[in-house]
Amino acid sequence: MLSDNMMTRPFAVQLQSVARPQCLADEVTRALVSHIAGGDWGPGDRLPTEKALGEQFGVSRAVIREAISRLKSEGYVATHQGKGAFVAEEPGLAAFRLAAAGSDHVGNEHLFELRALIEQSTAELAARRRTARDLAAIRGALADMRSAYAQDGLGLEADIRFHEAIAAATHNPVLGRFMQFVGRHLRETIRLARVSVAKYENKLGEVDREHAAILTAIERRDAAAARTAAAAHLANGAKRLKIRL
Amino acid sequence: MLSDNMMTRPFAVQLQSVARPQCLADEVTRALVSHIAGGDWGPGDRLPTEKALGEQFGVSRAVIREAISRLKSEGYVATHQGKGAFVAEEPGLAAFRLAAAGSDHVGNEHLFELRALIEQSTAELAARRRTARDLAAIRGALADMRSAYAQDGLGLEADIRFHEAIAAATHNPVLGRFMQFVGRHLRETIRLARVSVAKYENKLGEVDREHAAILTAIERRDAAAARTAAAAHLANGAKRLKIRL
DNA sequence: ATTCGTCATGTTGTCTGACAATATGATGAC
DNA sequence: GTCATCATATTGTCAGACAACATGACGAAT
Numbered sequence: 416m417l418s419d420n421m422m423t424r425p426f427a428v429q430l431q432s433v434a435r436p437q438c439l440a441d442e443v444t445r446a447l448v449s450h451i452a453g454g455d456w457g458p459g460d461r462l463p464t465e466k467a468l469g470e471q472f473g474v475s476r477a478v479i480r481e482a483i484s485r486l487k488s489e490g491y492v493a494t495h496q497g498k499g500a501f502v503a504e505e506p507g508l509a510a511f512r513l514a515a516a517g518s519d520h521v522g523n524e525h526l527f528e529l530r531a532l533i534e535q536s537t538a539e540l541a542a543r544r545r546t547a548r549d550l551a552a553i554r555g556a557l558a559d560m561r562s563a564y565a566q567d568g569l570g571l572e573a574d575i576r577f578h579e580a581i582a583a584a585t586h587n588p589v590l591g592r593f594m595q596f597v598g599r600h601l602r603e604t605i606r607l608a609r610v611s612v613a614k615y616e617n618k619l620g621e622v623d624r625e626h627a628a629i630l631t632a633i634e635r636r637d638a639a640a641a642r643t644a645a646a647a648h649l650a651n652g653a654k655r656l657k658i659r660l
Numbered sequence: 661m662l663s664d665n666m667m668t669r670p671f672a673v674q675l676q677s678v679a680r681p682q683c684l685a686d687e688v689t690r691a692l693v694s695h696i697a698g699g700d701w702g703p704g705d706r707l708p709t710e711k712a713l714g715e716q717f718g719v720s721r722a723v724i725r726e727a728i729s730r731l732k733s734e735g736y737v738a739t740h741q742g743k744g745a746f747v748a749e750e751p752g753l754a755a756f757r758l759a760a761a762g763s764d765h766v767g768n769e770h771l772f773e774l775r776a777l778i779e780q781s782t783a784e785l786a787a788r789r790r791t792a793r794d795l796a797a798i799r800g801a802l803a804d805m806r807s808a809y810a811q812d813g814l815g816l817e818a819d820i821r822f823h824e825a826i827a828a829a830t831h832n833p834v835l836g837r838f839m840q841f842v843g844r845h846l847r848e849t850i851r852l853a854r855v856s857v858a859k860y861e862n863k864l865g866e867v868d869r870e871h872a873a874i875l876t877a878i879e880r881r882d883a884a885a886a887r888t889a890a891a892a893h894l895a896n897g898a899k900r901l902k903i904r905l
Numbered sequence: 906a907t908t909c910g911t912c913a914t915g916t917t918g919t920c921t922g923a924c925a926a927t928a929t930g931a932t933g934a935c
Numbered sequence: 936g937t938c939a940t941c942a943t944a945t946t947g948t949c950a951g952a953c954a955a956c957a958t959g960a961c962g963a964a965t
Contacts, residue, residue, distance in 0.1 A: 437741070437918090438918075439918080439919075440729055440918090444733065464944080464945060464946085465945080465946070466944095466945085474919080474920090475919060475920045475921070476920090476921090477722060477725070477918090477919065477920070477921090478918090478919070478920090480722070480726060480946090480947085481725060481726055481729040482729075483946095484685055484726040484727075484729055484730055485729055485730055485733045488689065488730045488733075488734070489733070489755070494945095494946065494947090495927085495928080495945090495946080496682070496926060496927050496928080496945075496946045496947060497926070497927030497928035497929080497944080497945055497946060497947095498927080498928055498929090498944095498945070498946080499928095499944095499945060499946075500945095500946085505844055505847075508841070508844055508845065509757065510734070510755035510756065510757050511755065511756040511757075511837070511838060511841045512754065512755050512756075513834060515833070515837060521833070521834055525832045525833060525834045525835070526834055528832055528835070529832065529834050529835050529838065532778070532781035532782075532785075532835070533777070533778070533781075535781070536777035536778075536780070536781065537777075540777075587770045587773055587774065588760065588766070588770060589758060589766055589770045589771055589774050590770070590773070590774050590777070592756070592760060593756060593774065596753070596756045599750055599753055600753065602750075682947090683947075684947080684948075685947090709915080709916060709917085710916080710917070711915095711916085719948080719949090720948060720949045720950070721949090721950090722947090722948065722949070722950090723947090723948070723949090725917090725918085728917095739916095739917065739918090740916090740917080740956085740957085741916075741917045741918060741955060741956050741957080742915080742916055742917060742918095742955070742956035742957040742958080743915095743916070743917080743956080743957060743958090744915095744916060744917075744957095745916095745917085906965105907964105907965085908963100908964085908965075909962100909963085909964080909965090910961105910962090910963080910964095911960100911961085911962085911963095912959105912960085912961080912962100913958100913959090913960080913961095914957100914958085914959085914960100915956105915957085915958085915959105916955100916956085916957080916958105917954100917955085917956080917957100918953100918954075918955070918956095919952100919953085919954075919955095920951105920952080920953080920954095921950105921951090921952080921953105922949105922950090922951090922952105923948100923949080923950080923951105924947100924948085924949080924950105925946100925947075925948075925949095926945100926946085926947070926948095927944100927945080927946080927947095928943100928944085928945080928946100929942100929943085929944080929945105930941105930942090930943085930944100931940100931941080931942080931943095932939105932940080932941075932942090933938100933939090933940080933941095934937100934938090934939080934940095935936100935937085935938080935939095
């Protein structure tokens with residue numbers, strides 16, 4: 416990687432592909448991560464010095480430092496002044512990315528399935544733990560969604576708030592934040608589905624009934640019913656999205 | 661944040677707390693992230709120029725660039741040569757961290773609960789989709805664990821392999837990698853529990869029976885039983901860890 | 906008057922060199 | 936042998952310079 420012809424010197428023409436890095440630090444970061452994830456450098460190993468890496472990649476120390484700075488914040492390496500940079504015991508443990516270190520994209524069906532699983536468990540937990548406040552937040556989001564429907568809107572933002580309010584009702588902050596993370600990654604997917612459902616199939620009533628069923632179960636503190644209702648909602652959502660699970 | 665007295669110049673003594681930054685880029689990164697997460701700078705807003713930030717924080721442009729480089733790789737900002745750095749539409753969406761942007765640590769009970777939820781769903785899916793190969797991998801890990809028991813070991817590494825093999829059997833790469841992520845964060849917690857269980861309570865047989873129950877359910881492709889068995893394993897694990905859920 | 910090229914300015918991207926702070930081994934005094 | 940001292944190597948930081956790009960102002964050509 417990083418072949419000579421594109422990295423010899425500042426003048427890297429490289430006008431072939433649409434993907435133009437435009438940032439040497441990106442390239443170097445990718446290269447270093449793949450070295451670590453690929454096992455070339457194992458936990459505890461010392462990386463080459465910044466000077467050596469700079470010469471190897473044909474870039475200045477500043478670029479190398481930017482790349483290593485990223486590796487540090489992602490938990491791939493730890494540096495010690497005067498000693499060097501060392502691969503961490505559990506490289507990459509600091510942050511989770513949906514796309515694996517090597518590949519670039521993740522199939523929507525896999526992501527949607529992950530969301531479906533979490534959502535079911537979240538609904539179940541929310542039914543057990545929701546307070547009156549939580550319930551009010553969930554009801555409020557559902558009401559906003561209905562207002563949006565009435566005004567010919569999609570209610571996408573309220574939809575997301577609805578699910579995030581349920582996640583908050585679990586009173587598990589990590590769970591809540593992860594739901595949020597996954598949900599927002601699916602946001603565009605959800606939006607497209609919502610458009611087609613609303614405009615061409617007129618199934619917003621169906622979606623609303625599913626949401627109402629979840630809310631009712633959470634109101635009644637019926638954990639099993641909440642899980643079932645969430646599962647139904649997500650399964651139908653997958654159908655509407657033409658995703659097969 | 662980053663009050664003047666600690667960032668005026670290279671000579672930042674600051675010998676009060678145990679947390680010694682030792683890296684200005686860390687500090688600047690934290691400050692910038694908290695500005696964005698805190699809403700001071702909203703999506704689409706332009707950040708101050710690198711020069712201005714450098715003067716504001718009392719550090720050189722190189723440090724600012726390292727910090728912004730991290731923000732870019734975490735999806736907080738996007739930069740455009742000649743224009744500036746702009747807050748992303750969905751700041752921080754690129755990576756998920758267990759500790760929220762502001763706080764530093766996450767309670768083990770919350771993390772363990774998240775793992776328990778995922779593990780149940782994972783076991784259920786694995787029961788539906790496992791191939792013969794998957795089954796062999798799971799069996800192998802369990803066998804290794806038993807060998808470790810017999811040799812007076814803890815079998816911790818085989819334990820982790822057991823659960824990761826189940827995750828792999830779902831054939832959902834995102835789910836598998838997330839399980840791995842959470843599991844490794846809990847590794848130390850699990851290890852401590854395993855030590856106490858093995859040495860002082862002699863309950864390794866109990867653990868083994870729970871693992872075997874999960875395996876059997878997956879063998880039989882009995883999704884409901886797999887979920888139940890996983891739930892029981894995690895609930896008992898919580899007890900052994902003295903975590904109340 | 907409009908359009909277009911040119912220029913000046915500001916910003917990010919990169920390079921270079923220097924020094925400070927820290928770790929490590931070698932050297933030498935005791 | 937022990938310990939202080941020094942030289943060296945490496946990361947952390949600073950400073951200045953130039954390249955690449957964006958933007959608006961200005962003026963010439965139509």
